[in-house]
Amino acid sequence: MEILAPAGDFAAARSAVHNGADAIYVGGRVQNARRAAKGFSGEELKELCAFCRLRKVKVYVTVNTLTKEEELPDLLELAKEIAEAGVDAAIVADLGVARVLQAVCPTLPLHASTQMNIHSLSGIKELEKLGFRRAVLARELTLEEIKNICQNTAMEIEVFAHGALCMCYSGNCYLSAVIGQKSGNRGLCAQPCRLPYEDGKFPLSLKDLCTLHLLKDLEKAGVASLKIEGRLKSPEYVGSVTNAYRKALSGIETTQEELTRLKHIFSRDGFTDGYLTDRKGPAMFGTKTKTAYADYKEAVKEVSKTLEEGFEPKKRKVSFRLFMKEDLCKLTVQCEDFKAEILGDPPAPALKKEVTEEDAVRALSKLGGTPFEIEECSALIRHDLFYPAAAFNALRREAIRQIEAHFMPKPHPFEPLLPSVEAVQNYTVDPALEGWFWDPQKALPRPDPRLARYWLNAADPACLAPFAEDPRAGVFFPAVMEEARLAKVAKALYEMGFRHALVRNLGQIAPVREAGLIPHGDFAFNIANSHTLAVLAEQQLADCTLSFELTLRQIRRLKKPLPCGIIVYGRLPLMETENCIIRNCSDCQKGKGATLTDRTGRAFPVACGQDCGSVLFNSTPLFLADRNREWKETGIAFGRLLFTDETPEEITAVIDAYQAGGDPPADYTRGLYYRGVL
DSSP, rough: EEEEEEEEEEEHHHHTTTOSSEEEEEEBBBSOOOOOOOOOOOHHHHHHHHHHHHHTTTTEEEEEEEEGGGGHHHHHHHHHHHHHHHHEEEEEEHHHHHHHHHHHHSSEEEEEOOGGOSSSSHHHHHHHTOOOOOEOOOOOHHHHHHHHHHHHOSSEEEEEOOOOOOOBBBBBOHHHHHHHHHGGTTOOOOGGSSSOGGGOOHHHHHHEEOGGHHHHHHHHOOOEEEOOTTTTSSSHHHHHHHHHHHHHHOOOOOOHHHHHHHHSOOOSSSSTTTTTTTOOOOGGOOOOTTHHHHHHHHHHHHHHHHHHHHHOOEEEEEEEEEETTEEEEEEEEEEEEEEEEOOOOOOEEOOOOOOOOOHHHHHHTTTSSSSEEEEEEEEOOOOSEEHHHHHHHHHHHHHHOOOOOHOOOOOOOOOOOOOOOOOOOOOSSOOOEEESSSSSSHHHHHHHOOEEEEEEESSSSGOOOGGGTTTEEEEEEEOOOOOOHHHHHHHHHHHHHHOOEOOHHHHHHHHHTTTTTTEEEEEGGOOOOSSHHHHHHTTTTTTTTTTSSSSSHHHHHOSSSEEEEEEEEOOOOEEEESSSSSSGTTTSSSSSOOOEEOOOOOOOEEEEOOOGOOEEEEOOOOOOGGGGGHHTTTTEEEEEEEEOOOOHHHHHHHHHHHHOOOOOSSSSBOTTTTTTTO
16 A cells, blocks of 8 residues: 655655655645645745655645636646646546646546545546546545445545544535635635634544554555645654554554654544544544643654654665776666666776776765665776776766656646636526525425425435425435435435435435436535536536635626526534534434534534534524625526524525515624635
């Protein structure tokens, strides 16, 4: 398996390479999901790729953020830098970014980021069709689920092996964006999940992942690459973790002392493997202890000397064969597939001391400080000749120069023309209203005729029977749902009479469609540019809900190749989690939900999801009814109203307000439609 290490700067990159990484992942100056890391400029990226390629280490560049339409020129500039550097792959989260990169740099391999929330074989199959080479799976999968995916695809599968675990499914967290404009989907997450909440508890902070004891299981499952998290971490962290995984993969058992050192170099009160081993619950949670900084400083002292020494297990082997006579000095060089003959200055007659074959071998073998090592070195020299040390050094340096030139990264072809997007008409008529109901039985005793469509929570399909025959009715599913289960539920809903379904990611499209339901793209696709819309139009989705991280102005400017809509009312879903939030902040209420209160006193409703998962909703509802004209003139086809805990009377009042305009409630938010995200 490949060990893939993080590098926020050149020091971390060297630490990773010198401690056994097979590949590193880095960010450019823009459009990477760790914008707080320095990132690499175009020239720095070239230098890094050359350094790594000589040492048989691959370089992947992260282009894994939600990309706005106005940022496409920046994307082109970054794509040019990536192409010129000859990187080994780009890691992308935005389907529109993938479309652009495939058009402008067709030989560049693409890896699907974990931000795409790929958790099923169906999602992998869609990526295969879209031309991806590798997928980074969702962190929430078990070993058995990973094994099933690996055994049924030729695509390379990458999993997280060590480092920070997000509470929310990757790509589905909007908490930092909505409360502080710092979007996790744009690389600026402020990590509010790591803060204390009511009673000083940390119900959203998971311990760090460690899989040193599971490497054989992951290898047997068919995993191609082990990702170490940490582009914001120190070179000491990167080197020590990479070193530990290199030794473990080499068959050297990790000692308790080494594991303690890893905990001290960075962890949140220890490690967990809860998702992989299917042992979710309170034991997975932790935060940095009061002694963490002191432990870190001590750990850095312990590992610094080791990291300076490091090791380079992938040096390229070189063979030298020297032939020297009166008027000729010829060095035959071979390094893997590179062969060359190099002519040096001819020797002089020996006046005092003649050069020996041992002298030549000793001089040519001095490869310290280079990414090469001698495999074989021989010399055949006629007698009575003199050859100075400086000439041998020049000969050796020229040999190394030619070898290095041979192994330099080759640039990818680059054509700076964006692919076209054919837009349907921008809607100028009054957009339709849709309803979205978390608890259909409680909130929707009878469908309001003013709703063009209403979406019902499919958590309990049996409760949806009263709505099944209404052609306006559709269903929505959790962000992550086991594929066979999704297919079974979708089929049952079709047989009940439903014909429409909201899908949250690529993996839900095929099961829904195969069941007979018409797929509609939900907000979790994080649509922020017209190229993402173009990809989803090619997937033949009926329509799409745009990201609520866009401003109304940005929405208006989007080319729309299929009908689009936005969320215009309700408590925005800020997190959807595999682990139960409720059990970690209060007593479990068996489906009754709870409230999570932050340090400022804001109360966030928590609803129970499937299999003891949770959905965290915003503390205040989005309200735009008094700005009807502004959101309706953005060229959208529909506005969606989210109903979570409203009574039937409150629902009717909201629909009234959006029909004729109305004053906002005492407590409300405009979301991000006017202020946007950074």
